Amino acid sequence: MQAEPPQLGKLEIKLYQARDLKGPDVLGKKDCYVVLTYGKKRVSSSVKEGTTEPVWNEEFEIDNVPYPTKTKVAITVVYKGDEKDRIDRVLGVVAPSVRLWTTGTNPRKDQWLDIGDMHAYYMGKVQFHIHWTKHESPKLEPPKLESPKLKPPYSQVFKSIDPVLLGVHAGLLL
Numbered sequence: 695m696q697a698e699p700p701q702l703g704k705l706e707i708k709l710y711q712a713r714d715l716k717g718p719d720v721l722g723k724k725d726c727y728v729v730l731t732y733g734k735k736r737v738s739s740s741v742k743e744g745t746t747e748p749v750w751n752e753e754f755e756i757d758n759v760p761y762p763t764k765t766k767v768a769i770t771v772v773y774k775g776d777e778k779d780r781i782d783r784v785l786g787v788v789a790p791s792v793r794l795w796t797t798g799t800n801p802r803k804d805q806w807l808d809i810g811d812m813h814a815y816y817m818g819k820v821q822f823h824i825h826w827t828k829h830e831s832p833k834l835e836p837p838k839l840e841s842p843k844l845k846p847p848y849s850q851v852f853k854s855i856d857p858v859l860l861g862v863h864a865g866l867l868l
Contacts, residue, residue: 700760700761700762700763701760701761701828701829702758702759702760702828702829703759703760703761703826703827703828703829704755704756704757704758704759704826704827704829705732705755705756705757705759705767705795705824705825705826706753706754706755706824706825706826706827707730707753707754707755707756707767707822707823707824707825708751708752708753708754708802708804708822708823708824708825709728709730709739709750709751709752709753709754709769709820709821709822710749710750710751710804710821710822710823711747711748711749711750711751711820711821712726712728712747712748712771712809712818712819712820712821713747713818713819713820713821714746714747714818714819715746715747715748715771715785715809715817715818716746716785716815716816716817716818717773717783717785717811717817724743724744724745724746724773725741725742725743725744725773725774725776726741726742726745726748726771726772726773726774726785727739727740727741727742727771727772727774728750728769728770728771728772728820729768729769729770729772730754730756730767730768730769730770731767731768731770732756732759732765732766732767732768733765735756737754737756739752740752741774746818759826761792761795761797761826761828762792763792764792766789766790766791766792767789767790767824768787768788768789769787769788769789769790769807769809769820769822770784770786770787771784771785771786771787771809771817771818771820772784772785773785784811785809785811785817785818786809786810786811786812786817786818787809787810788807788808788809788810788820790805790807790822790824794824795824795825795826796823796824796825796826797825797826797827797828798826798827798828802823802825803823804821804822804823805821805822805823805824806819806820806821807819807820807822
């Protein structure tokens, strides 16, 4: 028995906020933003300046996402580079399992997950929800059948026929 192939849909990601972000004192940065990645698709939030508790309340959509899928959404928290070095630094990443996504008509469920750096140290937490909705199948309408073209009334047909032939045919019918 084969599993059903994945269905395509739209992924809606709501990014609410982050708390207890670590690192800005060490890195000398406090302006941060989030990069959301799914496969090769990537979207970024706005930059929140001067805080370790940013609030975004931003929504993002990624279209043509299969479900079920093994690909995860990566939520990457980034500190923006300052005027000196202009290099943005990754604070940490969280990659919520597909099991945390809500789907279809199920109510959306907000999540808080810990952000880990490359050494798996706790770097704060982020609140979000991820919801997948199946694309609606296009409604198929029955094909329109054209009515057959009616032949003109017989009187018109007979007018176009040679009178001699018409007489012959009429005689045959009697």
